[in-house]
Amino acid sequence: xxxxxxxxxxxxxxxxxxxxxxxxxANPAATQLFGIGLHxxxxxxxxxxxxxxxxxxQLLSQSIADNQGLTVNTTDLITLTGQHHTIDLxxxxxxxxxxLGLLELRQVDQQRRIHQQLHLDAQQQAAQFLVRNLAHxxxxxxxxxxxxxxxxxxxxxxPQLKEFTTLIIEQADRLTELVNRLLGPQRPxxxxxxxxxxxxxxxxQLTEMTCPADINIVQDYDPSIPxxxxxxxxxxxxxxxxVQNAIQALDNQGGSIxxxxxxQNQVTIGHKRHRVVMTLAIIDDGPGVPDDLxxxxxxxxxxxxxxxxGLGLSIAHNIARLHxxxxxxxxxxxxxxxxxxxxxx
Numbered sequence: 331x332x333x334x335x336x337x338x339x340x341x342x343x344x345x346x347x348x349x350x351x352x353x354x355x356a357n358p359a360a361t362q363l364f365g366i367g368l369h370x371x372x373x374x375x376x377x378x379x380x381x382x383x384x385x386x387x388q389l390l391s392q393s394i395a396d397n398q399g400l401t402v403n404t405t406d407l408i409t410l411t412g413q414h415h416t417i418d419l420x421x422x423x424x425x426x427x428x429x430l431g432l433l434e435l436r437q438v439d440q441q442r443r444i445h446q447q448l449h450l451d452a453q454q455q456a457a458q459f460l461v462r463n464l465a466h467x468x469x470x471x472x473x474x475x476x477x478x479x480x481x482x483x484x485x486x487x488x489p490q491l492k493e494f495t496t497l498i499i500e501q502a503d504r505l506t507e508l509v510n511r512l513l514g515p516q517r518p519x520x521x522x523x524x525x526x527x528x529x530x531x532x533x534x535q536l537t538e539m540t541c542p543a544d545i546n547i548v549q550d551y552d553p554s555i556p557x558x559x560x561x562x563x564x565x566x567x568x569x570x571x572x573v574q575n576a577i578q579a580l581d582n583q584g585g586s587i588x589x590x591x592x593x594q595n596q597v598t599i600g601h602k603r604h605r606v607v608m609t610l611a612i613i614d615d616g617p618g619v620p621d622d623l624x625x626x627x628x629x630x631x632x633x634x635x636x637x638x639x640g641l642g643l644s645i646a647h648n649i650a651r652l653h654x655x656x657x658x659x660x661x662x663x664x665x666x667x668x669x670x671x672x673x674x675x
Contacts, residue, residue, distance in 0.1 A: 594671075608673075
């Protein structure tokens with residue numbers, strides 16, 4: 331049986347390296363993972379072909395030198411093109427004389443993303459259930475409080491006393507608006523075909539006045555993306571929340587925001603696999619999301635900003651869910667990427 335034929339058809343990246351981490355062989359899955367050609371991959375040490383490999387290179391070299399196998403689960407790989415991957419890594423020494431090892435890199439991005447999405451959806455539904463019940467208990471007495479203040483205001487002749495009833499009414503309205511924002515959209519609305527790039531342009535127009543001059547916005551669009559069924563207003567709100575977050579992340583330091591649209595084939599969202607999807611990535615080179623917030627970033631009332639309400643990303647996530655899509659986030663210092671994925675029918 332032809333071993334090369336087997337290796338060439340594996341979806342797992344397979345690379346033969348020596349104890350100096352120089353590649354001697356790589357299968358097509360490895361060249362696709364790193365985004366470079368075979369000849370270039372074997373010309374330089376492995377670490378020259380990526381921005382980050384989440385394991386100490388000395389451990390790999392020592393593993394080959396000591397003829398000891400090594401396995402690392404769910405570590406990060408960032409390629410030279412900026413692609414973030416989560417991988418399982420296995421190194422198996424097999425030639426002690428030439429000090430060679432078989433390095434296997436298996437992408438687990440999709441499995442991890444599906445697990446995270448299902449977990450996040452369950453947490454979101456539990457939070458929404460709690461919020462809906464809490465909102466019902468809050469809005470009823472607020473309505474009574476506001477009505478009583480209005481009736482009392484009509485009976486008062488003293489303007490100074492009316493200031494207090496006006497204050498009560500204003501604060502009751504503010505709390506009602508906060509509760510409504512906290513709830514966000516609850517069920518799918520009528521969807522009609524819209525061009526996603528026109529919605530992005532509207533978002534950029536709305537943020538133009540508040541965007542500092544030292545922030546550069548780069549637009550990288552795939553013009554072949556067809557119109558997608560969606561609620562125009564809801565999608566505008568979701569994208570506006572994410573773009574504003576990116577602008578705030580770069581506030582006082584400047585930087586760039588890249589908005590990129592692409593299509594992908596055979597992508598699973600939740601339990602459903604879609605033949606074609608659109609991905610919209612909003613990428614900034616700010617300080618990144620704190621590690622302790624990454625797992626709860628889309629929960630209501632979770633924020634890293636002192637003045638933030640913690641509602642923007644929660645609402646954006648809920649809108650994506652109502653459109654049959656999802657929002658993912660990967661973040662390291664200097665690179666934060668929010669990706670909206672929507673099915674194309």
